[in-house]
Amino acid sequence: MDASEPGKAVAAEAGTHLASTTTLSRGPAAGRSRLLFGHTPRRRAAPPSPAPQENADPQKMAFLLRKQWALYSVTPLYKFSYANMKEYSRHLSAFVAAEKQKGLAMVVGIDLSIKVIFSTLLGLKGTDRDQAAILVQIASKTQTTSGKEEEKVVWSGWFCCVFGDELLENVPEDFICLPLFLANGAETYTAIIGTWFQKTFDCCFSRLAISPLNLAWMAAMWTGYKVDSHAVATELIFSVPCIPQRLDISYAIHPEDAQALWDTVQNTQGEVTQEEVDLFMDCLYSHFHRHFKIHLSATRLVKVSTSIASVHSDGNLKILQSKYLIGVLMLLTELAILQIQ
């Protein structure tokens, strides 16, 4: 697409309008009073320097990529201890097995066909004050045709908190805050694990849906992240409301064009503002309108996929690049915290 030319036209037009908008400060009080309506901050810090995970295990990081994760927000966990993870593994294994075969008596510790493994994900944090991320996996033992026993991971989920400390004030003692939970696997397992965590740590899970406003943020911010390889088209999917049958519009932009457009829009160093995000989307909308005479601003943005990650408004995420994992998780942590507050 020709990025520079429609961009300029809209920039001039939007500039007059934006001049009258004052910038809201992001004090905690201001944020909270507007939370009822899913208020988002007017500016966000630009992505931190890539790959800060100095002690990360590359195998585990690779495991997180290219999988469809369902997003949840979780309230702080009461009396969770990193030292007791072995014990939690045992209890949760028994719980899952019991739920799977309800009615039969169970003994803790005996050989089960289902095993739950707790581990920490090193390096998945923004600052030192963030709690270490936890990975929970369910492995099921199956007999192969040759008679050997084989362990296969059937479900995995992880809790994390990236740069959450600035947003989380007053978390009482005894609580550990890992507000973002991502699950991959059968939903029955997610429900069982959720129940156990709720009972054991007195926390509450809820699905993290992402509003079109925040999707626009992701489209803009992720376009700005530079990738060296595997660049794929930036694709935006819009759902058209008010018609009987479902109609989706897919809008794909060559990654270099999207990047060039974002570079002309973005001018504040170190942060991204709401105005820039609006302008970026308006440029794309006006370009589309010029060709197809459709106002995309009248439709609802439901999915964004870029070279970095793809995310659906239902709360499904797929991360494609490990380099910007922290940046992606930082924004999602913020949204999860906004949801639980």
Next chain:
Amino acid sequence: MSVVRPFDKLPVLNSAAILLVGTDEDLQRQLAQTILKEKKDFKISIHLATSLPLPAERDHIRPRIDLIVFMINVQSKYGFKNIEASLAHVDANFFLGKVCFLVTGVGRVNHCSVDMSAVRKLGDVYCSPLIFCELELEGIRISTAQRLLRMLQICAGHVPGVSALFFSSLMRSSNDE
């Protein structure tokens, strides 16, 4: 005729006119029908428009507009921009109590395409009340219709001792945080 003015025509005895502006035509029509069903002791005329300015050619037969209601659906950014543009075609005297914003679609937060702070700011800048309502629900639509009718009566001068400006300043004091 590019600007809608509140006092350029003489009022008609025992009647009032309301103007609904918004791009969501279905909701607009439903609200208009609900308003018409309400019992009232004056003649009401409802004008629907997707945007302002109103066409000039039929201006001579249009009655004096007493209340302008801008319907903002936060699920459509297009609709919001359209209302921002339409506001330029309203005479400043209208904002002395004869304008209000109906904000719909706030219930489904994950469908919001318009920043709520932008909507609040619009209310602040134009000194006009924001009324939050989910017009898809019949009960809320009826109560909103009743509320608008009452406001319309005041704006048209049918309530002795209460002017539109007085009423809007009452509304403001409760809105300010």
